[in-house]
C-alpha cells in the first residue's frame with residue numbers, strides 16, 4: 215500500500231549539506247500498522263512528510279497503492295494526497311476559526327462530497343469518540359486530548375488507505391496519550407489502513423504490528 219524505495223534526502227543550509235535519509239526502504243501492506251521509533255533529528259518527520267507527499271522527493275521512489283508518485287503534477291499529487299492519505303500532526307493543526315464538526319467536514323468538501331453527507335459522517339465520527347456534544351466547539355474550547363481526537367477524525371474523514379501520524383500523542387499526558395493511541399489503532403484497523411506512526415513511547419509502539427527505527431538514514435527493524 216505504501217512503498218518507499220531507496221529514499222535519499224539532503225537539506226542544504228548555506229555551505230552545509232545535511233544528508234538525513236540515505237537509502238531508506240519501507241513497505242507497509244494494507245491493514246499493517248508500523249511504529250517508527252528513533253532519536254530526535256534522525257529524520258522521522260522528514261520521512262513522514264515525504265510519504266505524505268508534503269515534501270518534494272529528491273531521490274528514490276514512493277508508491278501509493280501501486281501508483282508511482284515521482285513526476286506527478288502538483289494537482290495530481292494533491293488529489294492523491296486528499297483521497298488516499300490521512301495525516302495527523304503532533305500539534306493538531308486544527309483550523310481555529312472553525313468548529314470541530316467543520317474541521318472534519320472540510321476535507322470531505324475538498325474531495326467533492328456533498329455538505330449534508332459530509333456533515334453526517336463528521337457527526338458519526340464525533341459520536342464514535344464521545345465528542346458529539348462538542349461538535350460546535352472551536353479548537354480553543356476543547357481540551358488537548360479532545361483537540362487531538364478531532365484531528366484524528368479529520369485525518370480519517372475521507373477514509374484514507376494510508377494513515378501517517380507524527381507523534382500524535384507526544385503532546386498529551388500518559389493517560390490521554392494511551393486513549394488517543396488506541397483510538398487511532400482501532401479506527402485504522404477497522405478501515406484496513408496502512409499506518410506509519412512516529413512515537414517516542416516504546417510501550418505504545420509495541421501495541422502495533424511492527425516497530426522500525428531510523429539509523430544513519432536507513433530504516434531498520436527494531437529487533438536488530
Ligand SMILES: Nc1ncnc2c1ncn2[C@@H]1O[C@H](COP(=O)(O)OP(=O)(O)OP(=O)(O)O)[C@@H](O)[C@H]1O
Nearest residue numbers: 225226227232234253254255256257258259260261
Ligand atoms: N527545512 C529544513 N532545512 C534544514 N534542515 C532541516 C530542515 N528540516 C529538518 N532539518 C534537519 O533535518 C534533521 C531531521 O529533521 P526531522 O524533523 O526529520 O527529525 P525528527 O526525527 O522528526 O526529529 P524529532 O524527533 O525531534 O521530531 C534535523 O537535524 C533537522 O535539523
Ligand SMILES: [Mg+2]
Nearest residue numbers: 258259260380
Ligand atoms: Mg519530528
